[in-house]
Amino acid sequence: MNPLEKASKLLACVACHGSLQLHDDALQCEACQGLYRIIEGNIIVFSAVELSGNLLEKTMYGPEYDELIDQVAAAQGVSQKDTxxxxxxxxxxxEVFTLANEDKMEIVFGLDYDLAPLQIVSRAAKKKGYDNIFLVQFDRDDIPFQAEVFDLVTSHQAFEHVPRPDLVINELTTKMKPGTIMRADFPNGHSVGELLRELFHRVNRSRNPHISMISLQRAKDYFSRAGLEVEGFDATYALRGPLVYFIEGFVLRFLFRKHKIYSVRNIYRKSFWFRWLGKIDSCVSRLFPQLGQAFVFVLRKPHASPEI
Ligand SMILES: C[S@@+](CC[C@H](N)C(=O)[O-])C[C@H]1O[C@@H](n2cnc3c(N)ncnc32)[C@H](O)[C@@H]1O
Ligand SMILES: [Zn+2]
Incomplete structure (x- = not known):
C-alpha cells in the first residue's frame, strides 16, 4: 500500500463518517458518495465552501516561511516507519517536517483550515522528497478521521484560534489510540501578553485572530473532560512574551509598519536579553504558572479501565 492509499484509509467522510475510497485525484465516501478533492497530490480538501481570502483569516506565516522550512528540511533525512x-x-x-522525520513516523498529517500555508508545506515536502506528509484542509470541529488512528497528536499555538477548543480537544482525543500522547501549546488567555494583544487590535481596529482565551483552569477542565491525563506541564514566557509583543507588535508592526519581522525575531531570540529573561521566566513560571504567556501540555489518553 502506498502512503496515499494508507492515508485515505485513516480519513473519514465529514458528512457521514464513512470510509473513503481513493480515486485518481479525489476521495469518495463509500456510504454517501461524497467527493473530496486531492490537490497537488498530498492536500485533501474537505471544505464544502470554495476557499477565498475573504472567508479565511490570514495566518501569520507567509512565503517568507518557505525559506525556514527549506533550511530545516534540508538538515533532515526522509523516514518511513510505522506510526x-x-x-x-x-x-x-x-513541526510537520520534524514529525515526518522523527523515528517511527509512517504518515504525518497536518490539518489547517487555511489552504495557503498547506500549499507551502506541500511544495516543501515534495522538494525534499517526503512522501509521508499529507495536508488536510478542514474548517470545522469534527475532524475528518476514523476513530483511534493516531499514535501522536501535536498542536502548536492553534487552540486559541478555534471558536470551541473544547470540542476540538474532544475530537482529537477520540482520534488518538488509547495510551498515546498529545503535545499541545497555546497562549495563556489571561496573560499580560494576550491582554496587550487584545488592546493592540482594539486600537488598530483589526480582528484579533486569538478568538478563544484559554486560562490555565479552563485548559485543565477541557483536557480532563476529554478524558486526557496531564503527564507534563510547563508555563513559559512570563516576561519574554510581553517583551516580544511590545517589540514586534507595537514597535515594529504598529509604529514602523514592518510586517516581515522574522529576522528581527531571530536576532532577539539569540540575544543576551532573551537568555536572561528566560532564566528569570522559568523561576517565575514555576512559582506562578498563571503568569506564563504560554502553556505547554503533554497529555495521555489512558487505556480503557478494565471491566470489573
Ligand atoms: C498561530 S498559527 C500556528 C501555526 C503552526 N502550528 C505553527 O506553530 O507554526 C495558528 C494556525 O491555526 C490555524 N487555524 C485557525 N483556525 C483553525 C481551525 N478552525 N481549524 C484548523 N486550523 C485552524 C490557522 O490557519 C493557523 O495556521
Ligand atoms: Zn459519507
Missing part, C-alpha cells in the same frame, strides 16, 4: 501523527492547526509549520 501515524497529526499536527492540528499546522499552518506552514516546521
Amino acid at each position: 501515524v501523527a497529526l499536527d492540528f492547526g499546522c499552518g506552514s509549520s516546521l
Whole structure:
C-alpha cells in the first residue's frame, strides 16, 4: 500500500463518517458518495465552501516561511516507519517536517483550515522528497478521521484560534489510540501578553485572530473532560512574551509598519536579553504558572479501565 492509499484509509467522510475510497485525484465516501478533492497530490480538501481570502483569516506565516522550512528540511533525512501523527492547526509549520522525520513516523498529517500555508508545506515536502506528509484542509470541529488512528497528536499555538477548543480537544482525543500522547501549546488567555494583544487590535481596529482565551483552569477542565491525563506541564514566557509583543507588535508592526519581522525575531531570540529573561521566566513560571504567556501540555489518553 502506498502512503496515499494508507492515508485515505485513516480519513473519514465529514458528512457521514464513512470510509473513503481513493480515486485518481479525489476521495469518495463509500456510504454517501461524497467527493473530496486531492490537490497537488498530498492536500485533501474537505471544505464544502470554495476557499477565498475573504472567508479565511490570514495566518501569520507567509512565503517568507518557505525559506525556514527549506533550511530545516534540508538538515533532515526522509523516514518511513510505522506510526501515524497529526499536527492540528499546522499552518506552514516546521513541526510537520520534524514529525515526518522523527523515528517511527509512517504518515504525518497536518490539518489547517487555511489552504495557503498547506500549499507551502506541500511544495516543501515534495522538494525534499517526503512522501509521508499529507495536508488536510478542514474548517470545522469534527475532524475528518476514523476513530483511534493516531499514535501522536501535536498542536502548536492553534487552540486559541478555534471558536470551541473544547470540542476540538474532544475530537482529537477520540482520534488518538488509547495510551498515546498529545503535545499541545497555546497562549495563556489571561496573560499580560494576550491582554496587550487584545488592546493592540482594539486600537488598530483589526480582528484579533486569538478568538478563544484559554486560562490555565479552563485548559485543565477541557483536557480532563476529554478524558486526557496531564503527564507534563510547563508555563513559559512570563516576561519574554510581553517583551516580544511590545517589540514586534507595537514597535515594529504598529509604529514602523514592518510586517516581515522574522529576522528581527531571530536576532532577539539569540540575544543576551532573551537568555536572561528566560532564566528569570522559568523561576517565575514555576512559582506562578498563571503568569506564563504560554502553556505547554503533554497529555495521555489512558487505556480503557478494565471491566470489573
Ligand atoms: C498561530 S498559527 C500556528 C501555526 C503552526 N502550528 C505553527 O506553530 O507554526 C495558528 C494556525 O491555526 C490555524 N487555524 C485557525 N483556525 C483553525 C481551525 N478552525 N481549524 C484548523 N486550523 C485552524 C490557522 O490557519 C493557523 O495556521
Ligand atoms: Zn459519507
